[in-house]
Amino acid sequence: MDTLETRELRYFMAVAEELHFGRAAERLGMAQPPLSRAIQQLERRLGVCLLERNRRGVALTGAGEVLLHEGRAALDATTAAARRTRRAGGADSPGGPRNRLVLAVKAGASHELLYKLLDAYAAEPDAAEIEVLPSGTCEQGEMLRDGRADVALMHAPFNSLAGFDSEELLTEGQIAILPAGHPLAAHKTLSLAEVGDIPDLPLARFSRHGTYPPGPGPEIHDQTQLAQLIALGRTVAVFPDSARAWLWAEHTAVPLTDAPPVVTHIAWPAHSRSLALAGLIRTATRL
Amino acid sequence: MDTLETRELRYFMAVAEELHFGRAAERLGMAQPPLSRAIQQLERRLGVCLLERNRRGVALTGAGEVLLHEGRAALDATTAAARRTRRAGGADSPGGPRNRLVLAVKAGASHELLYKLLDAYAAEPDAAEIEVLPSGTCEQGEMLRDGRADVALMHAPFNSLAGFDSEELLTEGQIAILPAGHPLAAHKTLSLAEVGDIPDLPLARFSRHGTYPPGPGPEIHDQTQLAQLIALGRTVAVFPDSARAWLWAEHTAVPLTDAPPVVTHIAWPAHSRSLALAGLIRTATRL
DNA sequence: CGTCGGTGATACCTACCGGGTATGACAGGG
DNA sequence: CCCTGTCATACCCGGTAGGTATCACCGACG
Structure with a gap:
């Protein structure tokens, strides 16, 4: 009754982003009528009007905008759960998450810091395997949110650290x-x-x-x-x-005299509870 | 193929918490066999073994524990999306989230601060309606996560601020x-x-x-x-x-001479983008 | 040592509903 | 005034979620 299936969320996100049932249906790989019906059902179940059907096209209502934002977070969290679970699978280590971490780094940035970090961490007693995932400009946050990465090197003020736990590593001009x-x-x-x-x-x-x-x-x-x-x-x-x-x-x-200093942080999802991650963070802060 | 429906998540959480298919099914209001099958399908879809079926009862594998944690976050996020959307509905204000905020407060704490805050905020030009939601000991974080509240007064070090944005309001012995x-x-x-x-x-x-x-x-x-x-x-x-x-x-x-100081913060989900919330925060930090 | 109780898995059936196609209603634009 | 593009409706079909009955297994206990 109040459950909100992820399928419905996916559908709504598509419509809310395209603002066009036809294009949204195409993007979802389905026909338009079932999509219309699904959105109607969603609106009835929530008891809320999400879209303003105008003669030409569609507009979001206030509630629709809320669901667009909150739904994005929810979908990210769901796909993150799937990804991290998959990654933890295979050789399921007894008694804890598997010893593998994906570290997102802005491609080409922080060469030296990254090198020192990987080096120092590899020397730790029971170091996990670290996969370095180069990310496009400033999308490390999304990678943490949707589970493509477990931990990231982020650069304030370019990356927003909102919603993550982080430790400061390095400040530079x-x-x-x-x-x-x-x-x-x-x-x-x-x-x-x-x-x-x-x-x-x-x-x-x-x-x-x-x-x-x-x-x-x-x-x-x-x-x-x-x-x-x-x-x-x-x-x-x-x-x-x-x-x-x-x-x-x-x-x-x-x-540059007046450019804001760039602070490199190591950041991770606030709810993380992995031993391997804790070790990496400890190593990083000791550099 | 990699979608992970919330229904599946709910089912898995129930089994993972009960560690017993029968009780989990009862809690979910369904029969045991479909639940068994659903979990099997989930495991096949993820390509991961989540549960160790012993002769007597069930145990979580490493991957299962990961899914338990991550899935909790994902489920919270989706129910938060539903709740906040519902709350924003009804009178859908044009062009933005509806002017209503739920403020979670530890029941009976911060009387005076709360009073001053509500008073000062009510005097603001276009103040939203504030619903004060008294919460049990230390569960304001959960209320923010699952959407029962939009913003909370939290007390470090009792509440963990991890995962939220926050501003410091008051320090006391x-x-x-x-x-x-x-x-x-x-x-x-x-x-x-x-x-x-x-x-x-x-x-x-x-x-x-x-x-x-x-x-x-x-x-x-x-x-x-x-x-x-x-x-x-x-x-x-x-x-x-x-x-x-x-x-x-x-x-x-x-x-008390050696008790850690208590810092009252105003905290909110890091991804929030509501104007009303911004106004409340501004008011709070100016107190 | 056989039986019983309690576990999760399997077999099978049904009904619902998600999705497809065809078509309708309606408003703008030429 | 028709034509085009939009979303909604009507209807049908197949997959699947869920139910019931039952099995397979093992531990406990008399």
Whole structure:
């Protein structure tokens, strides 16, 4: 009576995101009429009007928006349960979650820290196997939420730590990475305003969930590509200090005076109760 | 193929908690055979062995324990979605969650703070309606998780803030509440050790989820009952400083020197995006 | 040592409901 | 005024969730 099956949630999410029964049905791999009926049943069961059926298309009601947000969290939690259970399966270790952890890391970031962490942890007495999962820009949070990862290295203020437990690992300043030949590369320091407003060097734009922020700069989805574009004098980028590790000869790093410091955290779902995870966290905080 | 219906989750949770198919089926209001089959299907779909069927009864495998924990979170999230959606329904306010908030408070705690908060918030321009939900000892977290509440007043270190966003509101010391006539009531201060070891005044035990910690003291489930027992010289209790508000004439409050300070927070689910909630938090932090 | 009680698993049946197809109702746009 | 695109309705079918009856197993106990 008040149960809310995940199937219904999936259906509603599709409709709420597409705002179109036909497209939503297609995305779900089903026909439109059963979808309509399912949503109607859902509304009746909840005793709530979720969608405003206008002549042309569909709009969310207030309750619909609530269910869109809360349902996303619920679906993530459900798929996380499935994934983590699967991962714990196979060789079911007696008396506890299996000794395997998936660590999400922003691809290419925190080289050195990651290296030290894996190294130190591997030396621990009963270390679990760590699978490093490179993630796209800033989606470590989603990976923790939907169970693709068990623990993540996250970078405040880019990642939001809301909803996770975390420990601070490292604080660093930020640098601008410029073509070595560029006039600004001679400066000892720069400000964000100076870097963001160079006529011949538009700021690179990084993809987030497949979309790019507006601006004149090139769209980046690969660090090598970015490095090349900088080397060719086509763009400039801002990175944490540790990015110096991968600079090319054609690059120059200039510290930024007014950029917010980047704090690298190790973060995990607040309800985690895994021994292996606890060990990794302990190792990380002792680095 | 990887979907994990909530029905299956409910079934598994019942079996995992009861460790007995018959009782679990009864609790679920169904017969035992379909339940057995459902669990088997679940195991096949996940490709994982969840339960160890022994001759007598059932035991959880490692994967089963993972699913027990993760599934609890997932089920809480879905029932939270249902509850919050229902609550937002009815008069669906255009363009946003409905103006109603449920605030969970430990029954009888933080009188004055709560009063000031509600008062200050009611004076705000477009204040939402606040429903105050008294909760049993320390279960505000569960209420936030499963959607019975939208926001809570929590008291570190008794409540765990893990998984929630929170703001600190108030820090206070703790006091021992003694019968006025007792010899120790004459002291200016006391230590935890002194209070916990009074031969004729065993420490009161408060219920948590229907169970009580071990000890000689009386079992308390009602503040009035506790007050009476103290007044009668039968027990002693430790409370935050603000408990002075409800002391009787027959009570004496003695500050504790070594008790950890109690920090009252306002806490809410990290993913919340409600305007009304934001307003309440803003009001609370300005108190 | 045989039987009984209690466990979970199996066999089989039924009814419901999730999903498909065909079609309707309705509003805008040309 | 029809045509198009939208969501809703009507109807049918098959899968499956759930029920009952029963089995297979083992431990306890007389």
